Amino acid sequence: MTNNLEVRLADLVDHEKANLKGKEVTVKGYLAGKPDEPLDDGYNYPFIDQGMNGILVKSRKKLENLKPGHWFQVSGTLDHTHQQELHVASDADVSEFEVQLASPTYSRQFSSSVKKVVDGDTIHLETPVLGTTKVRFVSIDTPETNYQGDSQGYYAEEATRQLQSLLPVGEDVSIRVGDEAFDQYGRLLAIVWKGEQNINKEMIEIGMAVPYFIYPNLENFEEYGGSVVRAKESGKGLWNPERPIDELPYEFRFNKRGGPNKYVGHYETKQYVKPEKWESIPIEHRVFFLKEKDAIDAGYKKESPGC
Secondary structure, eight states, rough: TSSSSEHHHHHHHHTTTTTTOOEEEEEEEEOOOOSSSTTTEEEEEEEEEEOOEEEEEESSOTTTTTTTOOOEEEEEEEOOOTTEEEOOOOOOOEESSSSSSOOOOOOOOEEEEEEEEEEEEEEEEEEEEEEEEEEETTEEEOOOOOOOOOOOHHHHHHHHHHHHHHHHOEEEEEEEEEEEEEEEEOOOOEEEETTTEEHHHHHHHHTTTOOOTTTTTOTHHHHHHHHHHHHHHOOOGGOOTSSSSSSSSHHHHHHHSOOOOSSEETTTTTTTGGGGGGSSSGGHHHHHHHHHHHHTTTTTTOOTTTT
16 A cells, blocks of 8 residues: 555546556545445445545445545555546555544535436536546436346436437536435435526426435425426326336336335325335325335334224
């Protein structure tokens, strides 16, 4: 670790100042979130500094010694393509500060532009936000183009086409990060704005997305609920009575995994049900919880038998 070049996260953001792709470096940063599950390329750990510059630390193995909300020194190899991605091999590559610094002052609003539309709820940015260019639209869900090798077909492709129309390459966007900035996979969660237009909401309005609120990210809950009701009543997109989608996006995923695994609460009644009873909660009122304890801590009570 001591032989690596020590660099600041701010230097990695400034590509003209430092072209360090493929170099072995050591950085210092604050762990903004910790993934519980891997993506196809492994575990993604988002680190930031006091100036909100960021880097994504990537590991094939889960790093057990990392604690969200703590400062660390990390050594590894910068990606050959993306200077703000750092590859590490094991826990031996990270060490916690003996004396912790103050937490960064958290900003939630950033500016960037669209580099690529990946699917109906994911884009890549030209300028990284909190160390990553990959943004997952928070609190919505669109049909899968490729999940475990399978696609939801027509609506997966149509949702992608609709988002490409709304957000062409080069379009300036404002990125508003969610109350919890990263999901269980380490992906950045955000509302994407084009001028005064909330693109997350627009995808629901045109029937290409459904609300997918995972606690604690509940911003715009009632607004998105109203949008999905209007889309259903108008028969738009997924709700077209002549061509209804077979499975909702999250239903498609959990059916491939062997069944639902999230508890589901009713936003208005503040009652929750076991994962297998998810359909008993109307789509416009569904709040998903990763753990039953999360529902209890949020003030929800278990639905009484017979309800």
